[in-house]
Amino acid sequence: MLLTAARRVGRALLVVLLVTMGAVVLLSLAPGSAASVILGENATPEAIDALNAELGLDRPLWSQYVHWLGDAVTGDLGESPITHQPVLDAIFERLPVTLELAALGLIVALVIAIGLAVLSATWPGSPLDRAIAALSSVFLSVPAFIAGPVLVYLFALQTGWFPVTGWTRISEDLGENLRGVVLPVIAISLTEIASFHRLLRTDLISTLREDFIGAARAKGMGPSYVMARHALRPSSFSLVTLVGINLGRLIGGTVIVESFFALPGLGQLVIYSITARDIITVQGVVVFIAVVYVVINMIVDLSYGWLDPRVRKAATA
Missing domain, CATH: 1.20.5 (Single alpha-helices involved in coiled-coils or other helix-helix interfaces)
Structure with missing residues (x-):
């Protein structure tokens, strides 16, 4: 060990x-x-x-x-020669914006994808399953740099429901903060919904064919209970792995969305630092994101035992 x-x-x-x-x-x-x-x-x-x-x-x-x-x-990531601000301070100052954006994007994607995957796996090959698969293909083919302008045109410029750019901190106004992140979160979550749905649907269909699922049904357990209690958790291994990988990727990969919506996160900091040839800041942000990515993947590995008791037994055997 x-x-x-x-x-x-x-x-x-x-x-x-x-x-x-x-x-x-x-x-x-x-x-x-x-x-x-x-x-x-x-x-x-x-x-x-x-x-x-x-x-x-x-x-x-x-x-x-x-x-x-x-x-x-020793934990000292240096000081920016451009702004004279310690790099670690600059990271922590902008980290809440990127974390909120990435976390909300993943939460929205997971909730929608799990619901769609359950419907698809319950009635595989049905018209509903085919319609969801078509919708998933549309989401997968719309990257954030395309979804962003379309969402801004439809829901900001045409209707005025959401602001085009700008950021309001949670401590200042929670309502305005949530209103400002709706469009960026949707732009981030579309491709995540598609990838999560496809992966979980495949694993659920495979799990629902297992003998222990048949035994649960033979005991008179309802379809919803069997899905939630017996099928969903052991089918989530690949999904948990993908979520962990994507969370680390989103923390360092929201550059396009943050730039387009003028959000003061890590992505905007990296763009400014590269433009200003601020190598010290870029190094600091890169090492911070790399460490976060590695830690997230270690947490994902530890979560397998909670999802399926068979993993814990194999580890202790």
Whole structure:
């Protein structure tokens, strides 16, 4: 058990290391530097070189990375040379926006997808199942950068029901906060609904053919009870894995939605930092997202035993 845990931690650290190294190398290929952004277009080469030396950006790339990594190990992700704000503070300042967006998107997707999957698995091959499958295909073919403008045109510009852009914090006005996230959440959840529905439908149909389901029905248990108590939980392994993966992906992948709706989350921070050649901030955000992703996947692994007692028995055998 301890050896397995050590291997997982080792793999996680290796993933974080490789991801941050990749981010640094890719940013180094872009022209310009943070010093040129700070000083502006009219800055002289001498002034840019002097500021690069002051910021430590004149050192070799590997030296900059090793210095940053040594501080990151102690929890210090550095300070932005552009805003002079500690990177960790900038992350925690914008994290609630991204977390709310990703969590609400997943919750909406799960509720709708589970309901559709249960209906499809209960009557597989029926007209209802085919209609739901067609709707799922439509959702799957509409990415967020297409869904966003369409939703804004229909429900913001035409009806005025929701704001086009902007963000209101929960502490300021809960109603306005929820009103402002409706369209971004829908834009995020459409493709998630389709993928969750298809995966769970397939697993449910397979589980409903198992002998223990037939035994439950033979005891006189109703279809709803059999579905909820005996079929849904053991059919959720793949779904839980996908939810964990997608949550980690959404936390770092809401860049397009946050940019389109002008939401002050991590995605907007990354875009601004890349544009400003702020390597320190990009490194900090990347390592934070990578750690969150790894932790979420470890939690997913631990949840298997709760979903199906057979996993717990196999682990202790």
